[in-house]
Amino acid sequence: MTQLIISLLVGVALLVFLYFFVRRSKPSAEGSAQQLREARQTLDSLQFGLLPNDLVHRIFAREDLEYVLSNAPADVQSLFLSERKDIALGWVRRVRGAILELMRFHRGHARLYAQLSLATETRLALNFASLLALCRFLQIAVYLRGPYAAPGMVRTVAATAGRVCNISEQSLQFLKVKQLDPLNNTPSSHGASV
Amino acid sequence: MGIYIQTVWLGGLLIECVILVRSVLGRSLANYPFFYLYVASVFAASMALYVIAIVSPSTHGLYWPKQYVTLFLGCGVIFEVSRHVFARRVTLDRVARWTMLVTFGAIFLSVAVQAFFLPHWNVTTNTADLERDLRIAQAIGLMTILLLTGYYGIGIGKNIKGMILGFGIYVGASVFSLTLRLFVGPRFNPVFGVIQNTAYLVALSIWMVALWSYEAEPTEKPPSISEGEYQLLAGRTQEILGSINDHLDRTVPR
Numbered sequence: 001m002t003q004l005i006i007s008l009l010v011g012v013a014l015l016v017f018l019y020f021f022v023r024r025s026k027p028s029a030e031g032s033a034q035q036l037r038e039a040r041q042t043l044d045s046l047q048f049g050l051l052p053n054d055l056v057h058r059i060f061a062r063e064d065l066e067y068v069l070s071n072a073p074a075d076v077q078s079l080f081l082s083e084r085k086d087i088a089l090g091w092v093r094r095v096r097g098a099i100l101e102l103m104r105f106h107r108g109h110a111r112l113y114a115q116l117s118l119a120t121e122t123r124l125a126l127n128f129a130s131l132l133a134l135c136r137f138l139q140i141a142v143y144l145r146g147p148y149a150a151p152g153m154v155r156t157v158a159a160t161a162g163r164v165c166n167i168s169e170q171s172l173q174f175l176k177v178k179q180l181d182p183l184n185n186t187p188s189s190h191g192a193s194v
Numbered sequence: 195m196g197i198y199i200q201t202v203w204l205g206g207l208l209i210e211c212v213i214l215v216r217s218v219l220g221r222s223l224a225n226y227p228f229f230y231l232y233v234a235s236v237f238a239a240s241m242a243l244y245v246i247a248i249v250s251p252s253t254h255g256l257y258w259p260k261q262y263v264t265l266f267l268g269c270g271v272i273f274e275v276s277r278h279v280f281a282r283r284v285t286l287d288r289v290a291r292w293t294m295l296v297t298f299g300a301i302f303l304s305v306a307v308q309a310f311f312l313p314h315w316n317v318t319t320n321t322a323d324l325e326r327d328l329r330i331a332q333a334i335g336l337m338t339i340l341l342l343t344g345y346y347g348i349g350i351g352k353n354i355k356g357m358i359l360g361f362g363i364y365v366g367a368s369v370f371s372l373t374l375r376l377f378v379g380p381r382f383n384p385v386f387g388v389i390q391n392t393a394y395l396v397a398l399s400i401w402m403v404a405l406w407s408y409e410a411e412p413t414e415k416p417p418s419i420s421e422g423e424y425q426l427l428a429g430r431t432q433e434i435l436g437s438i439n440d441h442l443d444r445t446v447p448r
Contacts, residue, residue, distance in 0.1 A: 007326060007373035014333045014366040017340045018359060024344065111283070111346035118285055125345070 059088055060147065060154055081146055088147035089139060096135040103128045196384070202391040203244060209398040210237040213405060222353065222408035226278075228270035229357060233401070236264050258321040265328050269294065271361060272335045278354050278411055279343055286342050294335035301327045326372035332365045349412040356404020360397035367393030 058064075068080045106124065141149045210233055217223040217230050239260040272294060280287035305324060336358065343350060350358070371389040375382045 004373060004377050007330060007369055010330050010333050011366050011369035011373070014337055014362060014369070017337050017344075018362045018366070020344065021340050021355075021362075022359065107346050111348055118289065121285075 056091070056154070059084070059091055062148065065148055084147045085142060088142045092135055092139045092142065096132060096139075099128065099131050099135070196387075199387050199391050202395050203240065206391070206395050206398055207237065207240055207244070209395070209402050210234075210240070213398065213402050216402070216406055220405070220407040222405060225408060226274060226353070226357070226405075228267070228274040229405075232264065232267040232271050235267050239264065258325075261321075261325055265325065265332075268332060268361070268365075269298070269328075269335070271357065272332060272339070275354055275357055275361075276335075276339055279339060279348060279350055281411060282413075283346075283348070286346070286348075290335065290338045290342060293338040294331065297331040297334045298328070301331055322372055322376055326369065326376065329365055329368045329372060332361075333369055336362050336365060351411040352409045353405050354411065356400050360400035360404070363400070364393045364397040 064084075065080075068077055072080065110121065138154065213233050214230065214237065217226075217233075223230050243260060273291065276287055276290040280290065301324075304327070339358070340362075342348070367389055371382075371386045371393075375386045
């Protein structure tokens with residue numbers, strides 16, 4: 001019976017892959033000026049939108065909840081929880097969107113290079129996948145149980161995002177700007193020092 | 195042999211003939227030698243089986259050897275697809291090839307173990323079993339190629355796209371029909387014949403259209419901005435990734 005299930009699963013998986021293969025749109029020409037401008041915008045939005053430290057602290061601050069619970073009437077408490085929930089959901093959506101953009105940017109550029117590092121690529125793919133799944137779980141948790149439901153998960157999302165950034169940094173070494181020789185870059189070497 | 199299967203069989207022979215003629219006229223024979231060797235071998239074997247079926251109705255003894263020969267040549271087609279799709283991507287090509295080799299190795303190891311340890315198990319009496327396992331290996335090879343090209347958004351030309359689609363449909367249908375045949379038993383034989391022959395006819399039709407003329411694989415356009423601008427972006431990428439990491443360090447205590 002196990003053999004039957006495995007074989008049929010392989011058959012179904014192949015047909016699903018073929019379905020998406022047929023539906024696949026033509027890949028964009030990575031490296032075009034427009035693509036690179038978009039990539040720059042993406043990176044800018046990553047810098048300011050992924051995890052601004054004060055924002056995350058504010059959204060998930062437990063002291064706010066404690067203050068409202070101890071000082072405000074019931075209707076204000078429920079309004080606070082509802083609004084905080086919307087904000088938390090919005091934050092998770094932003095993080096997820098930024099991770100997707102980072103992933104798209106990385107894959108688009110990585111495919112142009114013949115000698116990819118298999119280990120780095122695998123680690124990155126797993127981290128992207130786990131981060132996206134975590135964001136989804138966090139969305140469900142916040143949606144069902146409110147913004148203070150899963151503080152541990154928020155930490156995990158942030159930690160995994162950090163790991164992804166670290167690995168991305170390593171994998172983007174091929175884009176590294178050549179460091180200028182400090183001797184050639186100092187004013188004294190041109191004889192113009194004061 | 196039912197009238198339907200006979201029609202499909204003859205239709206298949208005709209399409210195979212057209213594909214082989216077009217390979218010469220369309221100048222694609224030299225570019226996809228394994229694929230055309232595969233089609234030619236299926237054509238020759240099917241033609242021989244058809245003639246033998248008319249002369250002597252008992253063709254069962256020849257069906258499985260023909261299947262094995264075409265099955266192994268089919269693996270060559272997958273390697274050829276990988277070679278073309280990942281022509282400039284050494285690592286990805288290596289991943290696809292190794293996945294297939296490891297899967298095949300595992301299957302042959304399992305056959306050897308069964309033949310050695312199970313006295314009643316015989317490869318000649320378990321041909322359908324082995325064919326199903328090898329089809330699964332082909333399916334895994336194809337899925338690896340599809341996964342990698344999908345993940346990295348690698349463009350695929352019309353010829354190779356047709357090869358993958360046609361071969362994928364046939365391999366998928368074979369995995370289903372061989373599995374069900376093993377579990378349902380001889381009652382499934384008429385349906386098995388219809389599924390196998392129809393899937394192969396569909397695959398041939400796709401190949402005929404996709405390989406009507408040769409079309410080279412799309413090549414990536416080099417960046418249309420200056421090297422300096424590109425390096426500026428690269429430097430900025432690193433800088434921003436580093437600063438995101440700093441943000442994370444400061445945001446959440448780990």
